[in-house]
Amino acid sequence: MTAHPDLLRTPLCDLLGCDVPVILAGMGGVARSELAAAVALAGGYPTLGMVREDPALIASEVAALRRATDKPFAVNLIPAATEPGLLDAQIGTCLDLGVTTFSFFWDVVPDAVERVKKAGCKVLHQIGNIEAARRAEAVGADVLIAQGCEAGGHVHGRTGAFALADSVLTAASVPVVISGGITTGRGLAAALGMGAVGVQCGTAFLATTEAFAHDYHKRRIIDATSEDTVLTDGFVLNWPAGSAVRVLKNSVTAGFGDRLLGHDPAQIPSEVIAYDGDTPRFRQSTDSPMRTTTGELEAMSLYAGQGVDAVTSVVSAGDRLRYMADDARRCLSELQHG
Incomplete structure (x- = not known):
């Protein structure tokens, strides 16, 4: 008897070692070890949000995540918005800890990308326009995350997520992930349907029990x-x-x-x-x-991103990811079978 292939299995799953092509955005302060572990254990791919954090905190959060799960993960840093001495220490700490994947954002800083690539690490680079996509790929990014202006938090470009992704998919030769306003399985299915290998989500995971965000912020999200x-x-x-x-x-x-x-x-x-x-x-x-x-x-x-309409309750990150994945499979199955 032949098993049915998982409609959500994409090259991103093989590249990063996850079961569901959903990346937890590296939200500074919010995406700590508790949230990252919950996403990993539910089959997604976690990113620790360590933007401008002390290397000691990076070390403690990596240790806590590894105690919770042996699943792979990335550490998110923002070279262009970090003092050079601190960035050097952050990257050095990550490499000493055996971190194998980095997630970068904002302006492309070639020295940072090249340093971790020389150490044998993978690089996910979030970009907000086509020129940044070209620069990131040229210096060695393994995955491009096309962030649309619908996204919550820092927004680098001014183009919608799917319009930007369409351009990046045409120009890039590396896998493309879509980010910005995606909080449902329909959004994930749409991304896969246009040729992306996955999505990155922040707002959907901010309103979860494991997120390090204040309860006030979570309540504002679900009411918005x-x-x-x-x-x-x-x-x-x-x-x-x-x-x-x-x-x-x-x-x-x-x-x-x-x-x-x-x-x-x-x-x-x-x-x-x-x-x-x-x-x-x-x-x-x-x-x-x-x-x-x-x-x-x-x-x-x-x-908060523009996908907040669909985030109407605070639930566990695992449940949110499972709801999203199940809904995406249903959407893709309906498309396949009319």
């Missing part, structure tokens, strides 16, 4: 619709000028009025509105509220 999100560079402290993010509307975005873009971080006062332990968090910074955050949570960066 796509019209409650805005793209703005007003939350830009700690990042280069012009770095846009997609967030939920709040008192800060209301204060921007029609001027959602064009904010200069040099002109933004350093006003403390919250704390993580002894660490202050500033109004209009890129920091979103974590489990450990206290203060004016409403005024912080509440990241």
